Amino acid sequence: MGSRMQNRLKNNLGLLGWLSGGRYGAERYAYALHRLSGLGILAYFLMHIFVTGSRVRGPESWESWMAFFSTPLFKIGELLVFLAFAYHAVNGIRLILVEFGYMVGKPGLPSYPYSYSTLRQRPLFVVVMVLAAVLMIIGGADFYHMMK
């Protein structure tokens, strides 16, 4: 028994399990995207604190930073941050509702075919995704208008 125990094969999905892992419902991928967008926003935010901190040194310091960030690459980066925020915020609203027990239903007697919380909040999920898409399009339109 002892030596054979050491030959157990590790089978954890690991970090890949956050992104995929099987034919799961859309919510499992919404969770991965929520994490990704959150990390992106956090990274941008930490830099943002220092960049906007340059205001203390007066308008010249501010203007020079703005000139540095005026290249299209950074503008696209800003758009990405806005898109990430749009998704993260709207999906976050759904998560707040669900994690406080709204739209997931009440416990009862399971009878096949089962109704369960993931299915029950699906309409909310669809509404949220559509709202996020609308916000992203609005943001994209503004970005396009600004780049012209």
Add this chain to the structure above:
Amino acid sequence: MRESKLWFWHILTAVIILVLLGLHMGIMHLSAILNVLGIGPDDPTKSAEVFHRSQQLFFMITYILLLGAALFHGLYGLRSMLFELSLSKTLEKFIGGLCAVAGFALFVYGSYVAVAVFQLKGV
């Protein structure tokens, strides 16, 4: 329980950020649409606009609020992700402490900037 308290703050700061960052994003990224409605600055990143806002009490206070809320929310989320990586108890304690210290330090710095610019003369 402590973990419950942290999570409640995570949700509360999320709601605060929804409002304040929504406002911030509106000013910054939806200026074209706001212009159509007849409000809002033409280019919110021009230094004249930036300093005009920074020297209004409303913006100074909301900047500090947003800074605190976003720092807590973001760093708690990061801590959450790191706690799910099968780390040792000591490492988890260290990460929790690091997030708290870094968050507090950044909050102090950002608040100082907001207050200092609010009081800046000659802009």
Add this chain to the structure above:
Amino acid sequence: MSGSAAKDSTVIKTVRFEVLRYNPEQDVKPKLKQYVVPVTKGMTVLDGLTWIKEHQDRTLSWRSSCRMGICGSCGMFINGLPRLACNNQIVHLHSDVVVVKPLPNFDIIRDLVPDLESLFDKHRSAKPHLLRKDLAEQNHPTGEYFQSEQELMNYIQFAYCIKCGLCMAACPTVATSRDYVGPQALTQAWRYTMDTRDDGAPERAATLYSSHGVYRCHFAGACSQVCPKGVDPALAIQLAKKDAFLKAFGLRKQRQATPVLGPVRDWTPKAEIPKAPAPTVTRK
């Protein structure tokens, strides 16, 4: 007569099974092995594995017992989802290829046999039994505990868990976190919290609201999707979060454990009902 009803042994189609094989005494890495299996009417994936073992490869190993979806032994990763092998007919997979791998997020002992010790350890940590202060009553019961139909409905769904581990395989947090309690044990902790006969709310709270408890769940919802008994662990976890919030802000009271019902009073049996015979087994 009534037409040509297919006999149970008529082969409907042929499928290719791709089964992950791993022998700890011989292999360093696992590998997929292919088998061509004839499918008859009503044949489940478990039946397919049995056919392979009987006709093609006697070394194939897996766990199974009841073959009817109640013991929870045959959890495997079949065609992209954790499923019970006995609960899924091959034709219902709608594919000519059946990929069978061992349950993810558990160590592999051999072939399709997962090491479920982590599942049972976490289940034990939720203290899955009634905890009450009245030990005398627990050891020498004098009556029933009161529980209304409504109180039963609050937790009975979560009591249907067969400990198959499919939810743990589906959960993205379990994929990376060895310490995360997991949907199965969290649901059981909640099941006992909501059971009005139980008085162990502080012990359950230690499991539910620790730094590796319900707050490490982010509602991917995969656990409820794959549960073969409709237990809906995701629902239990979100209700636990809501409960913590309501109790912390005084919006929901800590409930008392339900009392023992005394002997039935003011009851006269109908005259026609015969009296019960004397007990043949007496309690010492």
